[in-house]
Amino acid sequence: MTAIPVKTIERLSKYRRVINRLLEKGETYIFSHDLAHLIDSTPAQVRRDLMQIGHTGSPKKGYELKQLKENINALMDDSDGQGIGLAGIGYLGRAIMNYFGGRNPKLTIKAAFDTDPDKINRVISGCRCYHIDQIPEVVKKENITIGIVTVPSSAAQDIVNRFVRTGIKAIINWAPTPLQTPPDVFVESRDITMSIEKAAFYAKTLNSKKK
Amino acid sequence: MTAIPVKTIERLSKYRRVINRLLEKGETYIFSHDLAHLIDSTPAQVRRDLMQIGHTGSPKKGYELKQLKENINALMDDSDGQGIGLAGIGYLGRAIMNYFGGRNPKLTIKAAFDTDPDKINRVISGCRCYHIDQIPEVVKKENITIGIVTVPSSAAQDIVNRFVRTGIKAIINWAPTPLQTPPDVFVESRDITMSIEKAAFYAKTLNSKKK
Numbered sequence: 001m002t003a004i005p006v007k008t009i010e011r012l013s014k015y016r017r018v019i020n021r022l023l024e025k026g027e028t029y030i031f032s033h034d035l036a037h038l039i040d041s042t043p044a045q046v047r048r049d050l051m052q053i054g055h056t057g058s059p060k061k062g063y064e065l066k067q068l069k070e071n072i073n074a075l076m077d078d079s080d081g082q083g084i085g086l087a088g089i090g091y092l093g094r095a096i097m098n099y100f101g102g103r104n105p106k107l108t109i110k111a112a113f114d115t116d117p118d119k120i121n122r123v124i125s126g127c128r129c130y131h132i133d134q135i136p137e138v139v140k141k142e143n144i145t146i147g148i149v150t151v152p153s154s155a156a157q158d159i160v161n162r163f164v165r166t167g168i169k170a171i172i173n174w175a176p177t178p179l180q181t182p183p184d185v186f187v188e189s190r191d192i193t194m195s196i197e198k199a200a201f202y203a204k205t206l207n208s209k210k211k
Numbered sequence: 212m213t214a215i216p217v218k219t220i221e222r223l224s225k226y227r228r229v230i231n232r233l234l235e236k237g238e239t240y241i242f243s244h245d246l247a248h249l250i251d252s253t254p255a256q257v258r259r260d261l262m263q264i265g266h267t268g269s270p271k272k273g274y275e276l277k278q279l280k281e282n283i284n285a286l287m288d289d290s291d292g293q294g295i296g297l298a299g300i301g302y303l304g305r306a307i308m309n310y311f312g313g314r315n316p317k318l319t320i321k322a323a324f325d326t327d328p329d330k331i332n333r334v335i336s337g338c339r340c341y342h343i344d345q346i347p348e349v350v351k352k353e354n355i356t357i358g359i360v361t362v363p364s365s366a367a368q369d370i371v372n373r374f375v376r377t378g379i380k381a382i383i384n385w386a387p388t389p390l391q392t393p394p395d396v397f398v399e400s401r402d403i404t405m406s407i408e409k410a411a412f413y414a415k416t417l418n419s420k421k422k
Contacts, residue, residue, distance in 0.1 A: 006409070013408040017387070040389050062417060076408060078415045084407070095302035096219055099387075101419060107411050129396060145414040146407070170414035172406055174227070176310075179253050186413035188406050195225040195399050196295070196357070197287060198217070200318050202397035203356040203381035204289045 008049050009076075014039045015049070016072045019065050031062035039209055073106075083110035083144035085168070086153035087159045089129060091117050096148060097125035110142035113159075132162065139166040146170045153177040214249075219260050220287075225250045226260070230276050231334045242273035256310040256363060276318045294321035294355035296379075298370045299362035300330050303385055307359060308336035321353035324370075343373065350377040 016036045022030060032050075050056070050063065055071045057063035077153040084100075086093055089112050097109055113118065113132045120131050130138050134175060138144070147163035149156055149171060156175035170186045173179055176193050212229035233241060241260075243254040261267070262272065266282045268274035285380045295311075297304055300323050308320055323341045325331060331342050341349050349355070360367055360382060367386035374382060381397045384390055387404050 009409050010405055013405045014231055014389075014402070016408075017294055017404065038389065076412050076415075078411070082411050082414060084411075091302045091306035096403060098302060100407060103404060104408065115355065127246050145418060146410050148407070168414070170410040172410050178225075178249065184417060186410060186417060188410050190401065190406060191225070192222040192307060193228065193314060195401060196311060196318065196359070197315065198220050199357050199381040199383050199397060199399050200289070200293050200295075201220050201287050203293060203379070204287075205257035206380035206395060206397060207356060 004052060004075075009042065009053060011039065011045070011049050011105075012053070012072050012076060015046075016069060016076070019069045019072070023065055023069065027065060029062045029064055032057065034095050035063070077106040078145075079104045081106045081108065081143075083108060083139075084146045084147060085109075085111050085113065085139055085142070085144040085163070086127075086133075086146060086150060087132060087136070087147040087163070088149065088155070088175075089114040089116070089124060090150060093148075093150040094125055096150065097100040097127050101126050106145075109148075110144055113137045113138075131160065135162045139163075139168065144168065146172070149173045149175055153173060215286075219263060222250065222252065222256070222260055223264070223283050223287060226257075227280060227287070227339075230280045234276055239276055240273045241276060246274070253293065268359060274361075277382065287313070288317040289356075289401075292317045292319065292354075293357060294319060294350075294353045295357045295359060296320075296322050296324065296346070296350055296353070296355040296374070297338075297359040297361060298324040298343060298346075298374075299360065299366070300325040300327070300335060301361060303338055304359075304361040306363065308338050312337050318357075320359075321355055322349045324349075343370065346373045347377050350374075352380065355379065360384045360386055362386060 032046040036043045036046045053071050053075050055068055084107060086109055100109060109127050112127045112129045113135055114129060115132055119129045122129050145168060147168045149159050151159050153175045156177050157179060160171060160179050160181060164181060164185055172188045173192045176191055179187060181187055218411045247254045247257045249390055255375050264282050264286050266279055280388055294358060295318060297320055320338050323338050323340045324342055324346055325340060330340045333340050333361040356379060357377045360370050362370050364386045367388050368390060369384060375392060375396055385401045390398060392398055
């Protein structure tokens with residue numbers, strides 16, 4: 001199961017979100033080309049992805065949504081649930097806390113960490129805030145397995161070291177700096193500068209074509 | 212020039228950031244293996260990327276940093292500068308405004324758009340705020356070529372339509388919803404839910420290996 005490519009995992013997350021919306025609307029089946037359209041992919045890709053998690057549809061009715069959702073859940077979720085710890089309660093940290101709260105019943109931001117005394121021991125966006133020195137005890141107590149880093153660049157490596165020392169194996173880094181981590185830790189880097197500069201390059205290229 | 216792969220553009224953005232830091236420290240040359248190490252890539256990849264923008268190093272001294280920076284600038288930047296418009300002045304919008312302000316002299320967030328009367332006509336994080344109905348005039352006046360979308364999902368498509376109608380060709384979408392855009396518009400989607408669910412999958416997988 002671990003041999004599933006990263007890109008497939010990304011699409012499974014997107015399929016599930018679309019499926020949840022369809023189930024809420026009372027729909028029961030979907031064809032691969034409709035599902036492909038909804039996540040901006042191709043029908044062949046959808047069929048390959050779902051085959052890989054052992055799900056096949058019926059040629060007449062398509063994929064049964066409820067069963068499909070359960071198959072994706074079985075692959076993606078930890079049945080006991082997973083806790084998330086977030087370090088850095090600035091605008092970005094709060095945006096993620098507000099946005100992600102309650103979105104996935106198996107994934108909860110259990111704790112936020114900062115060094116600012118005005119934030120520690122408060123509940124912000126529904127989430128208890130602690131000093132970063134409390135990371136070891138809180139990670140253990142709250143069964144946190146995922147760390148989100150929204151501190152400034154200068155503090156990012158220190159926070160990542162603290163997370164890694166507790167045994168956390170997956171980190172999402174929003175600080176614009178490369179991180180050193182052991183090879184058995186998964187790091188997802190979300191680089192805001194890079195995404196803006198990339199878009200700017202395409203804006204420039206596409207505009208010069210117009211001329 | 213437009214045939215340069217997206218992944219190369221992403222790495223060029225990272226190289227440049229590293230180069231700027233090295234130049235500030237007074238360094239003048241770098242070897243491909245050192246540059247590779249700093250952005251977590253390989254020396255062969257670095258050499259391929261830089262060859263592609265017509266830059267070659269000296270075997271004895273490596274790459275000359277100032278010239279390399281200028282070559283990357285020549286490819287990536289619009290010499291006249293480019294303006295960015297951001298729609299949705301919530302926590303995420305403010306995080307980006309705070310973070311990106313002043314970081315790249317050729318790329319400036321010129322305007323922010325919202326519907327909240329408390330925000331309109333104010334200057335927030337150094338950026339003038341307007342009503343979304345003013346998008347056409349402000350985009351034109353400020354030479355905005357890139358749109359950033361940080362509104363809720365329900366408003367995202369409307370904002371994107373407004374941006375696209377002004378002629379904007381590059382959009383960065385932080386709303387967790389797929390967008391419909393004409394084929395000649397570049398869209399970079401930054402999906403927070405997907406990145407967290409992906410990390411959760413790897414946390415689960417890596418933890419089950421441990422047991």
